Each structure stands twice: as structure tokens, then as C-alpha cells.
Amino acid sequence: MGLTAMRKNALSKQRIVEAAIEILDNEGESALTFRALATRLATGAGAIYWHVADKNELLSATTEHVVVPAITHSASEPGDAIRAIALGIFDTMDAHPWVGAHLSRAPSQTAILAIIERLGAQLLELEVPEKHLFSAGSALGNYILGVAGQNAANARLLPAGTDRVDFLTAVANEWSQLDADQYPFVRRVARQLAEHDDREQFLAGVDLILDGIANLPR
Amino acid sequence: MGLTAMRKNALSKQRIVEAAIEILDNEGESALTFRALATRLATGAGAIYWHVADKNELLSATTEHVVVPAITHSASEPGDAIRAIALGIFDTMDAHPWVGAHLSRAPSQTAILAIIERLGAQLLELEVPEKHLFSAGSALGNYILGVAGQNAANARLLPAGTDRVDFLTAVANEWSQLDADQYPFVRRVARQLAEHDDREQFLAGVDLILDGIANLPR
DNA sequence: ACCTGAACACCGTTCAAGT
């Protein structure tokens, strides 16, 4: 082991990513700047670029760091395993709202590949017909990433410190006062918006897709 | 009609939104700045703020402007109507990649409300049980918005002027060279990635959800 | 009422200079 490895507090991608996650979790997406990150790491802004190509790579790395461990499942039945993976992602986004934002907009990425692989492996177990494998996997993936994006958007909307239930109740009130001719459906489900459980709702959507997959012609 | 309304070339939200859409379509998301927009409108950057609160409102307005007309359907059967609405959104995102980006990350919005309403009205026609109305609607909506986000991300990824098929073929090649133990599913569907038709794929996902909805206990 | 455009308070990123 050379001197390099022994240097105390040496910068590394690992340390940078962990510091970035702390900022994202504690102060929100908008607080993560290279300047703030450099300050926290007691270094110059430019130093970070030695270890990380740019901000996109930084966000991808933080996302992978929290998502990949969250999608290892331990269910024996493929349907349960898919539900467990989906919930793992959901709970991660709940704990780290910035994950949803990045997942739903950033390209390629190890994280998305890992998600597709975990979900897809279970589709293989389910013996989904070969020609439907890809579309079944992408339907599940797109649904989950769609929820990710909307959750992140909602988190951004919710003024810091506002109670979630109060907020939803307020939105539900707006919905129920919309024009009855133009918005019959939205008015009708307004109360369910206020009362619904995000997590259950999310799972219900996964189940709809799983049911559709189970009914695929073989 | 007063003098105000007669002034030639007077700025208006309408004119601003149309100019913004032109920039977004011709030069991409990153080209839409208040300075560029002001230059195109032959005015000062600050003038825009008299008509539009901020950039978020501007993007919401442009999104509504292209999405809302795209989701009026003309099908008699509810399932067909839902497919038509979904395809309307899909084709809009295809023509205006920036729509997907904003739809999948921005909050509230008339556009999202309109989408939910159009989809939901068809669920009422399908006589989906009351207690499943909300989750069925949000499953459809989240899936569609998920695709929106991923499509936008892909469009961003694709270097300007690159052929889509070439690009997908290249990604498929990467996928098929991944570790066989770690990525069995991704390797297996790599070829389908290169050959798939985005639009068909998208519809297949809608159909999976519709099938799940049709099977809901009553 | 509406428009102008300079100014403010930021960004991400680069790069010459250090160790």
C-alpha cells in the first residue's frame, strides 16, 4: 500500500458520494452544489472533478448508492418478490425524495439496469412467454419510475414542514370544487385522494400489471 | 376595445408561450432561457415576468398548450378511448420531447389534471367498482407519465443527429455483453430492445393494466 | 399598465498554479 492510500481524509468518490447524500437528505436537492459539497469536504470545488466527471455522474452515483441495496428481495414466490422489489424502491424514494427525481429523468444508469434486472429475473421465474418478456418488464419498470417521478414532484410541491394529510385534504377540496361537467371523474375520486395510502395505492398498481401479465396468452 | 388591445405586437402570455414552444422544439430544452426568449420577442428579459410568474409556470403553460388538445379522443368503446388518449400523449411526447420531462417532474398542473380526467371518465364508462376507481386511474396515469419521463431521458441521451436504431443497437450490444450471472434477464431481452417498436411497447403496457382492471373483483 | 435592461445572486465547470 503506497503513501497515497494512507493519506488521511483523502478525497475519494466514495466520500464525495456520502457527503452528497447527506446534503440531499438534510437540505434537499437544491442545496447540493459543488461549492456546498466542497465546503463540507473542506476542499476546493474543483477537487471534486478529479473524482467525478460532472453533476450528472454525481447524482447517478448517489442514486445507485441508495437504490441498489434496496432491491435485494427475499421472497420465494415471484409475485411476492416483485412486490418486495417495488416496495423497496418505493420506500427508498420515500426516505430520499431526490431519488425519484433523478431516476425518472436520468438516462441509462446502473440503477435502472439493476431495477430492470431484478424485476425481469422474476418474470423469467413466472415463465412469461419469451415474446412478452421485454414489454412486461418495461411496463413494470415504467410504472414504478412513473410513481417515482410523481412522488418526487409532490415532495417538491409540499412546502417544507407542511403536514402531508393537510396538504392532500386541501388539494382534495380543490378537486371537489371543480366544474361538475368538465371534471366528473376528478370530483368523484377527490375524497379517495385525501384518504388514500400511497404505499397501498402503489402496490395496487403493481398488482394490476401482474394480473395483466398472468393473463397473457401463452 | 381600448388602446391596449390594439397595440401591435403587444406581449401576451399567448405569444410568449408560442415563442417558447418554438425554441423548445427547434433548439431543445436547454436553449429556452429568458434571455433567448426575450431576444426572440424583441423585448427585455424582465418584460416576460409581467405575463408569466416564473420559469415553472412558463413550462407548465407550454406543456398544457400541446398536451390538452392531444387528449381529446373519438372512440366509442372505453378501452379504445383509453388507448387513444394514451397514444395521444405518447405522440405528443414524441414530437415534443421536452413535454415528457416537464410532465414527469412538475407538480399539479392543468395538464396532469386533464389527463387524469380523460382517463378516469373512461373508467367510469367501464363501470370500474367505486373503491378501485382512484387506484385504477392513478395506475394508468403513473404508467403513462413513467414512459413520458423515460422517453424524455432517452431523447436527452441521444446525441443530436444520431440515428435512433443505431443507438438502440449499440445499447443492446452493451446489454448482451453484460455478465451472464449478474444480468441474465437484461442479456436475454437485449435483442428485443434493439428491435422493439416504442409505440407498440407502450400500448402493450396500457393493455396489461386494462386487463388487470377488467379482472378486478366486483 | 406595461416594458427596458442593468444588476444581483447565484450556478456548473475549467484551469493555471501549487504540493
Place this chain on the structure above:
DNA sequence: ACCTGAACACCGTTCAAGT
């Protein structure tokens, strides 16, 4: 090889001053 921090080239947004 790795770090420093000033500098560059931008942003969105504000606001005093104009018409």
C-alpha cells in the same frame, strides 16, 4: 497524482427607471 481557488460563462429573477 491530486488539490486549490479564482475565473469564466452562464443562469433565473428583481427592480429602478422609463413610456
